[in-house]
Amino acid sequence: MSVAENQVLAGRGSARALAVLSSLGRFLVIAVTTYLGLLAVTFFIGRVIPIDPVLAVLGDRAPTAVVERTRREMGLDLPWIEQFYLYVKAALRGDFGTSVLTTNPVMSDIRRVFPATIELATLGTLMGAIIGVPLGVLAAVKRGSLIDQIARVVGLIGYSVPIFWLGLLGLVLFYAKLQWIAFPARLDVVYEYTFTPITGFYLLDAAIQGQWDVFHDAWRHIVLPAALLGYLSLAYISRMTRSFMLNELAQEYIVAARAKGLSETRIIWGHALRNAAVPMVTVIALSYANLLEGSVLTETVFSWPGIGLYITNSLQNADMNAVLGGTIAIGSVFIAINLLSDLLYRLLDPRTKVG
Amino acid sequence: MSAEIIQSRREWLLSDRPASRLQARLGRAYVAWRRFSANRLALVGMLIIIALLVVAAFADVLAPYSPTIGDLKNARLLPPGAAHWFGTDDLGRDIYSRIVYGARWTLYVVILVAVIAAPIGLLVGTVAGYASGWTDTILMRITDIFLAFPKLVLALAFVAALGPGIENAVLAIAITSWPPYARIARAETLTVRNSDYIKAVQLMGASPFRIVLRHIMPLCISSLIIRVTLDMAGIILTAAGLGFLGLGAQPPLPEWGAMIASGRRFILDQWWVAAAPGAAILIVSLGFNLLGDGLRDALDPRSGDQ
Numbered sequence A: 001m002s003v004a005e006n007q008v009l010a011g012r013g014s015a016r017a018l019a020v021l022s023s024l025g026r027f028l029v030i031a032v033t034t035y036l037g038l039l040a041v042t043f044f045i046g047r048v049i050p051i052d053p054v055l056a057v058l059g060d061r062a063p064t065a066v067v068e069r070t071r072r073e074m075g076l077d078l079p080w081i082e083q084f085y086l087y088v089k090a091a092l093r094g095d096f097g098t099s100v101l102t103t104n105p106v107m108s109d110i111r112r113v114f115p116a117t118i119e120l121a122t123l124g125t126l127m128g129a130i131i132g133v134p135l136g137v138l139a140a141v142k143r144g145s146l147i148d149q150i151a152r153v154v155g156l157i158g159y160s161v162p163i164f165w166l167g168l169l170g171l172v173l174f175y176a177k178l179q180w181i182a183f184p185a186r187l188d189v190v191y192e193y194t195f196t197p198i199t200g201f202y203l204l205d206a207a208i209q210g211q212w213d214v215f216h217d218a219w220r221h222i223v224l225p226a227a228l229l230g231y232l233s234l235a236y237i238s239r240m241t242r243s244f245m246l247n248e249l250a251q252e253y254i255v256a257a258r259a260k261g262l263s264e265t266r267i268i269w270g271h272a273l274r275n276a277a278v279p280m281v282t283v284i285a286l287s288y289a290n291l292l293e294g295s296v297l298t299e300t301v302f303s304w305p306g307i308g309l310y311i312t313n314s315l316q317n318a319d320m321n322a323v324l325g326g327t328i329a330i331g332s333v334f335i336a337i338n339l340l341s342d343l344l345y346r347l348l349d350p351r352t353k354v355g
Numbered sequence B: 001m002s003a004e005i006i007q008s009r010r011e012w013l014l015s016d017r018p019a020s021r022l023q024a025r026l027g028r029a030y031v032a033w034r035r036f037s038a039n040r041l042a043l044v045g046m047l048i049i050i051a052l053l054v055v056a057a058f059a060d061v062l063a064p065y066s067p068t069i070g071d072l073k074n075a076r077l078l079p080p081g082a083a084h085w086f087g088t089d090d091l092g093r094d095i096y097s098r099i100v101y102g103a104r105w106t107l108y109v110v111i112l113v114a115v116i117a118a119p120i121g122l123l124v125g126t127v128a129g130y131a132s133g134w135t136d137t138i139l140m141r142i143t144d145i146f147l148a149f150p151k152l153v154l155a156l157a158f159v160a161a162l163g164p165g166i167e168n169a170v171l172a173i174a175i176t177s178w179p180p181y182a183r184i185a186r187a188e189t190l191t192v193r194n195s196d197y198i199k200a201v202q203l204m205g206a207s208p209f210r211i212v213l214r215h216i217m218p219l220c221i222s223s224l225i226i227r228v229t230l231d232m233a234g235i236i237l238t239a240a241g242l243g244f245l246g247l248g249a250q251p252p253l254p255e256w257g258a259m260i261a262s263g264r265r266f267i268l269d270q271w272w273v274a275a276a277p278g279a280a281i282l283i284v285s286l287g288f289n290l291l292g293d294g295l296r297d298a299l300d301p302r303s304g305d306q
Helices: A003-048 A053-058 A064-073 A080-092 A106-141 A146-160 A163-177 A202-208 A212-249 A252-259 A264-275 A277-301 A307-316 A320-348 B002-013 B021-037 B040-057 B095-131 B133-147 B151-162 B166-177 B179-192 B196-203 B208-244 B256-266 B272-299
Strands: none
Touching (some): A003 A320, A003 B133, A003 B151, A106 A202, A106 A212, A106 A264, A106 A277, A106 A320, A146 A212, A146 B272, A163 A212, A163 B256, A163 B272, A202 A212, A212 A264, A212 A277, A252 A264, A264 A277, A277 A307, A277 A320, A277 B151, A277 B208, A307 A320, A307 B151, B002 B021, B021 B040, B095 B208, B095 B256, B133 B179, B151 B166, B151 B208, B166 B179, B166 B208, B179 B208, B196 B208, B208 B256, B208 B272, B256 B272
C-alpha cells in the first residue's frame, strides 16, 4: 500500500469520525428538545389549562390575602418563561411536587410503583417476541399459505381489539369459570405481608429467595395481564417481521446462498433473519415502549399496582401533580427507548449512512 | 346488446387518451375500484363501515327501546333473549338499543377527530415542505417532538386538565394525532415542490398561499385519506379507553367504552353487559383496518405488499 493510499484512508477515517460526532451531536439536540417539549406540554397542562391554579389548590372561599400569598409562593406572579425555567429545574431534580392522594412526594410514589409496570411490560414483550418472530418468519416464507392467513387475522384482531375488554373477558373465563389464574392483584393476601421484595420484580425476588410457592402465586397473578400485553406486541412484531423477511428473501444473496446449496433452514434462520435482526431489535424496543403505555388500561382492569393504576387512581381524585408526574415518567422512558433504538439502528446497521 | 354497452363503457373508462378531465378522473376511479374490489377483505371492511353509517343514520328506527330510559322494575340485568337481544343492563336499559345509538357517538368521535387533526397536519406539513429552511426545521422539530410522546397517556393528562367529557376527549385525541399527517403532507410536498407545473404557477405570479392551498394540498389528499382511515381504529380504541376510564363520554350517553365500564361491576355474573359493546368496538375497528389496508393497496401501489 502506497503512502498516498494510506493518507486517503486516514482522511476517510477522520471524515467518518467527524460524521459520527456530528450525528451524535444531532442526537443530543433531538434528545434535549424532545424532553423540553415533553416538559413544556406538561407545564402547559398543569399551569395554563386550569383557569387559575391557585383556585384549584385553595378553593374559591379563601381570603384575598391568602390567595395573593399562595400565588407568590407558587411563583405564579413571575413571567411564564421564568416559571417554566423553575419547572424544568425542579423536574431535573426529580421534584414533581407532592401527591394529594398519598401525601408522599410524587417521585417516591413513582419509584415504588414503576417496577410492577416494568415487570409486566417485560414479560409481555418477551411473550410477544418469542411467538411473534417465528410466526412472522413462517408467514413470510410460506406466503399466502394457511399460516400466513392465520398470522394476518391474529394481527388484525390485535390491532382492533379493546384490550381492557379482552382483559375482562379473560377474567370471566380463566378466573371465574376455569379458575386457572388468581384474582386481580399482584400477590395473594397471605403473601402480601410475609414476602419482602428486593428488586421490586416479584418473580425475580421470589426466585432469588427460593420461595417457590410465592413464585407460583406471583405467576398466577401476572400471567393473564402479561399475556394480553404480549398479544398486542405479537400482533405488531409478527407483522413487521413478515415484512422485513419478505424484503430480505427477495435479495440476491438469498439466490446466491441457494445456488451454493445451503439448506433452506439455514438460509431462512441463518442468513435472512440475521440480516433482518437490526430493524427487528428496533421494532421490539418500540413494542416495549408501547406496552408501557398500554399498561395503563391493563393495570386498571387487573388492579395491577403499577404506574398505570397510579395515574388512573390519581385522575379519579383530581390529583394533578401525580397525574403529570406519572405522565412525565412514562413519557421519559418512552422517549428514551425511541431515541436509543433509533441510535442503535444507525450504529449497528452498516447499511445506514452515518449523518 | 347490454353486454356490448358495458364493454364499450369499460373501454371508454380505460381509454389511454381521455377526451375530457371528467373521463380521466372517472377512469382513474374505475381502475382504483377494480383493484380495491378484487381484495375480498377490503370489501368486508367497507361493508362494516357502511353498516355503521346506516345504523347511525337510522338508529331511531332500528332501536326498539330508548337508549337512556330503562325499565328498572321488570327488566334489570336480564340475559340475552327474544325481547332483549343482547340483554339489559343494571338500569334495565336494552343493550341492543344502546349499542345502536352508540354507533352515532363512535362516528361523532371519529369524524370530529379527523376533521380537526387532518387539516392541522396538512397545513403544518405543506407549509414546512414548501417554505423549507428554518420554517421547515422548526415545524418538523415540533412535529417530531409530538410524535415521540406516548399518545394515550398524553390524552389522559389533557382530559384530566380539561375535565371529563366527550368533546374534551375528542380534543385530546386530535391534539395527539396530527403529527403523522404533517409528516405525510411534507413528504408529498417535497416530491412536487420543484416540479414544472409549480414553477409555471410561480411564474404566473401566484402567491405562496395560493400555491400551497390550490396546487399542493390537493395532491396530498389521497395519501392523507389512507392514513386517516388506518388511524380510525386507533382513534376508536383510544376514545373507548378514555370512556372506560370515565374520562370520555359521561352517563347516560350510550358510548361503547363507557358501557363496558358500567358492565365491569357485573362482569363475573352478568358478562353480557360488558361483552356486547366490546364486540361492537372490535367489529368497527376491524372494519376500518380492513378498509384502510384495502385503500392503501388500491390507491397507493408504491407501498406494495406489507
